[in-house]
Amino acid sequence: MAGLFDLTGKVALVTGANTGIGQGIAVALAEAGADIAAAGRSAADETVGKVRGLGRRAENFSADLSSVGAVQPLVDAVLAEYGRIDILVNNAGIIRRADAVDFTEEDWDAVMDTNLKTLFFLCQSVGRHMIARGSGKIVNIASMLTFQGGIRVPSYTASKSGVGGLTKLLANEWAAKGVQVNAIAPGYIATNNTAALQGDETRNRQIMERIPAGRWGDPSDIGGAAVFLASSASDYVQGHILAVDGGWLAR
Numbered sequence: 001m002a003g004l005f006d007l008t009g010k011v012a013l014v015t016g017a018n019t020g021i022g023q024g025i026a027v028a029l030a031e032a033g034a035d036i037a038a039a040g041r042s043a044a045d046e047t048v049g050k051v052r053g054l055g056r057r058a059e060n061f062s063a064d065l066s067s068v069g070a071v072q073p074l075v076d077a078v079l080a081e082y083g084r085i086d087i088l089v090n091n092a093g094i095i096r097r098a099d100a101v102d103f104t105e106e107d108w109d110a111v112m113d114t115n116l117k118t119l120f121f122l123c124q125s126v127g128r129h130m131i132a133r134g135s136g137k138i139v140n141i142a143s144m145l146t147f148q149g150g151i152r153v154p155s156y157t158a159s160k161s162g163v164g165g166l167t168k169l170l171a172n173e174w175a176a177k178g179v180q181v182n183a184i185a186p187g188y189i190a191t192n193n194t195a196a197l198q199g200d201e202t203r204n205r206q207i208m209e210r211i212p213a214g215r216w217g218d219p220s221d222i223g224g225a226a227v228f229l230a231s232s233a234s235d236y237v238q239g240h241i242l243a244v245d246g247g248w249l250a251r
């Protein structure tokens with residue numbers, strides 16, 4: 001059974017791997033045996049150290065994913081260094097908060113560019129490589145706001161709803177080519193992304209009261225779902241958005 005989840009010899013490209021959920025996923029994939037290409041605008045030195053401590057290979061790849069121009073140089077660099085990409089985790093993402101009536105075009109574009117546009121073109125570039133090899137696993141990081149509306153985060157909701165749609169579209173196109181495309185929708189996870197919510201006493205209490213598990217999630221809580229969707233255990237899972245949310249959506 002353990003073999004189903006074994007990632008030994010696989011190369012995983014994880015974006016935004018220096019902290020938070022990306023770090024949790026990178027470490028979990030390495031625990032399952034994968035080598036890690038850690039991509040982001042900040043060097044993922046801590047993550048690289050943790051992965052190497054597990055006996056797996058890890059390298060930093062500098063990439064500012066706010067612009068699509070970063071995509072092909074990143075993919076080329078990872079392929080030059082590792083020779084293959086078996087797993088792509090599109091985790092890098094940002095959030096901007098303001099009332100819808102005040103929301104700026106800059107905050108719209110910044111979030112859509114990083115969370116959706118770059119994600120699609122990374123899927124496209126790595127997907128071409130995976131299709132040529134006849135196998136690959138893509139895991140996109142969605143959100144509760146792939147399913148719900150949220151409040152004061154219009155571009156984030158639009159981007160994460162888009163991630164859900166794209167995940168299904170790519171699954172439809174690539175399922176028969178040996179490439180599985182799925183997503184994880186994290187619930188409320190304690191990271192930099194949610195620091196403002198954690199720091200707001202009222203919102204924090206409201207959120208905690210609604211989570212059946214009774215606690216914020218930890219980045220490590222996402223690791224098992226990522227290993228599942230990156231491994232042959234999920235070979236017949238396609239276009240699925242797996243909520244890892246302490247029961248939030250069930251409420």
Ligand code: NAP
Pocket residue numbers: 015016017018019020021022039040041042063064065066067091092093094114141142143144185186187188189190191192193194
């Ligand atoms: P985080 O701690 O803020 O991490 C975000 C990651 O994305 C960081 O590594 C960040 O790099 C990277 N990133 C942002 N903009 C980038 C850019 N232009 N180029 C390269 N890398 C960039 O937040 P997180 O909570 O772990 O978020 C990870 C993903 O999970 C995001 O897609 C987020 O939307 C999603 N998510 C989070 C939650 C939650 O409750 N925390 C819930 C649902 C979904 P820097 O450190 O350099 O900024």
